[in-house]
Amino acid sequence: MSMNEPRLLTDEQMRQFITEGYLLLQTDFSSEFHQQLLEQLNYVYSHEGNPGNNLLPRVRELQKVIDHPIITGALTSVLGPDYMLHAHHHGHFNNSPQPGGWHKDSYFGYGRIRNHHPWWAMIMYFPQDTPVELGPTGVMPGTQNYATRVFEQDESESEAKASGGAGTFALIAYDIWHRSTANILGKERYMLKFEFMRTQSPTVPSWDHQQPEWVTPAAFSAPIHPHECIWQETWNWMRGEVGSSASAAASQVGEVSSLLEQLNSSSNEERVTAADQLGLLRSNSSADEVVTALAKALEDAYEPVALNAGYALARYGDHGIQALLEGLRHEDRIVSLSAAYGLSVAGAGAVEGLTEALDSEREETVTRAVFALGELRELASDSVPLLIGQLSHPSSNVRISVVEALGNIGQPHDIIVQALARCLKDSDTQVRFMTGLSLAKLGKSAEEAVPSLIEALDDENRYVRAHAAEALYYIGTEKAERALIHFLKIARWCPSTTPASTFYP
Structure with a gap:
C-alpha cells in the first residue's frame, strides 16, 4: 500500500459505525503541523472572524487534512470512492463552560426525511490536543436512526466524547444526536466540520471487506438498544443489496408466544427487543399473529419499538407490507415515518402499494411514499412517470422528495x-x-x-x-x-x- 492510498476501514470498524453511528480515528501529522494550523486558526478567528464556507481556501493547510489517507479511507469505506465534499464547511470555536444542546444538523434548512442508509457523513477534526475538560464534541451512540430524542438529558455516562490528541477526528453518521460539551479549561478549542455525500448507490463493499455475513459487535461503547434487523439490512445495503429485508432468512430460533407477550411489557427495553427478535425469527407458522402484533407495535409511543416493528414487518412478505402501508397513512408522525422506513427495505413487493399512495390527499403520506420508492432505487423504476407527475404538486416538500428519489432511482x-x-x-x-x-x-x-x-x-x-x-x-x-x-x-x-x-x- 502506498503512503497516499486510502486506508480502508475493517469489517469490525464498519460494524461499529453501523451500530453506534460514529468512529474515533487519528491522523498522524506532526505536532509542528498542528501547532502551525492552530496559530493560523487563532489569527483568522481573532482578526477576521469565522471564515465559514471559505474555511478550506482561507486555511490552505486544511486540504492536507481532507486528503489524509486515514480520512479518505474512512470516507471511501462509508460513502464509496466517488464521495462528494459538500460546499458547506464550518470551524466551531468553543470556550464556553456550558454544554451545548443536543441536536441533529439540518440539511441547510431542508427538513428532509433522514436516511438510515449512509448517504451522508461528517468529519469533525480537532487540530489541538482535546482532553475531556476542553469540551470536545459529544455524540449519543446508536441514536442516528431516531427522529426523537429518546435519551435523557442527564445520561452523561452514555455520551461518547471525541477527546484525544491533536489530529483526532470523529467520523459520524450525519443524523446522529450530538452536542458541544463543557469547556471547563476556558482555552481555545476548535472543531473543524466537513460534510460529505455519497454520489453512487453501493454495488459492492467499499471497505476492507472480509466477512460477508453480519456479525453483531461483541460490545458497545455505551448502552444501545438492539436493532439487529436495521443493522443487518444496512450492512447488506452497503454490500450492494437492495430491499434485502424481503428475502432475509430467519437468523435465530425462539419462542414466538413469549416474544408476543414481551411485546406488551411495560419495559421499553423488553418491547424493543421483542419487536427486533420477531423480525429475526420471521416465523411462518404464526405469521398472521406476529404481523398483527407488530402492526400494533408500530404505534408504540417509544420510537425504538416502532422502528423495530417497521423493519420486522418488512420481513413478513405481503402481509407485512400491507400492515406497513396502513401505517404509512397513520396520522401520527412517528408511526407513519417508521412504516416508511419499513417499506423502504421491503423489496419489490412494496412498490405497487407505495405508487398507489402517491394519490393520497395527505402531504405526509405522499412525501414518505416518495422517500421509500427512492430508497428502493431501480426496483421502483416503473413508478418514475407517476413520480415525475408529482413535480407539479403544490407542496415544496413533496417536490423536494421527488427530486431526491429520482436521483436515487436513476432509470x-x-x-x-x-x-x-x-x-x-x-x-x-x-x-x-x-x-x-x-x-x-x-x-x-x-x-x-x-x-x-x-x-x-x-x-x-x-x-x-x-x-x-x-x-x-x-x-x-x-x-x-x-x-x-x-x-x-x-x-x-x-x-x-x-x-x-x-x-x-
Whole structure:
C-alpha cells in the first residue's frame, strides 16, 4: 500500500459505525503541523472572524487534512470512492463552560426525511490536543436512526466524547444526536466540520471487506438498544443489496408466544427487543399473529419499538407490507415515518402499494411514499412517470422528495434528466439545490441537463450554485468541464488576501 492510498476501514470498524453511528480515528501529522494550523486558526478567528464556507481556501493547510489517507479511507469505506465534499464547511470555536444542546444538523434548512442508509457523513477534526475538560464534541451512540430524542438529558455516562490528541477526528453518521460539551479549561478549542455525500448507490463493499455475513459487535461503547434487523439490512445495503429485508432468512430460533407477550411489557427495553427478535425469527407458522402484533407495535409511543416493528414487518412478505402501508397513512408522525422506513427495505413487493399512495390527499403520506420508492432505487423504476407527475404538486416538500428519489432511482434516465433539468427553475430554493445533487448522482447520463446547470451557476442561492457546479464535475463531459472551469475561475478565492493585506505580501 502506498503512503497516499486510502486506508480502508475493517469489517469490525464498519460494524461499529453501523451500530453506534460514529468512529474515533487519528491522523498522524506532526505536532509542528498542528501547532502551525492552530496559530493560523487563532489569527483568522481573532482578526477576521469565522471564515465559514471559505474555511478550506482561507486555511490552505486544511486540504492536507481532507486528503489524509486515514480520512479518505474512512470516507471511501462509508460513502464509496466517488464521495462528494459538500460546499458547506464550518470551524466551531468553543470556550464556553456550558454544554451545548443536543441536536441533529439540518440539511441547510431542508427538513428532509433522514436516511438510515449512509448517504451522508461528517468529519469533525480537532487540530489541538482535546482532553475531556476542553469540551470536545459529544455524540449519543446508536441514536442516528431516531427522529426523537429518546435519551435523557442527564445520561452523561452514555455520551461518547471525541477527546484525544491533536489530529483526532470523529467520523459520524450525519443524523446522529450530538452536542458541544463543557469547556471547563476556558482555552481555545476548535472543531473543524466537513460534510460529505455519497454520489453512487453501493454495488459492492467499499471497505476492507472480509466477512460477508453480519456479525453483531461483541460490545458497545455505551448502552444501545438492539436493532439487529436495521443493522443487518444496512450492512447488506452497503454490500450492494437492495430491499434485502424481503428475502432475509430467519437468523435465530425462539419462542414466538413469549416474544408476543414481551411485546406488551411495560419495559421499553423488553418491547424493543421483542419487536427486533420477531423480525429475526420471521416465523411462518404464526405469521398472521406476529404481523398483527407488530402492526400494533408500530404505534408504540417509544420510537425504538416502532422502528423495530417497521423493519420486522418488512420481513413478513405481503402481509407485512400491507400492515406497513396502513401505517404509512397513520396520522401520527412517528408511526407513519417508521412504516416508511419499513417499506423502504421491503423489496419489490412494496412498490405497487407505495405508487398507489402517491394519490393520497395527505402531504405526509405522499412525501414518505416518495422517500421509500427512492430508497428502493431501480426496483421502483416503473413508478418514475407517476413520480415525475408529482413535480407539479403544490407542496415544496413533496417536490423536494421527488427530486431526491429520482436521483436515487436513476432509470429510465432520459425522462428523469429532462424532469430534473426543469426543476432547476423551480420557485423553491431547496428544490433547486436538491436537483443539483440528484444530477450529480446520475453522472454522465445527465449530460442533457448541462445547459440548465450552467444557468443555475448564476442562481441567487449559494448552495444551488455549488450543487450545480458539483453536478457539472460528476457529469464530466467536455462542455460540462469547460463551464465548470469558467465558473471556478470567476469564483476563485485568494487565501492570502485579508483586510490587512489586500495587495501584498
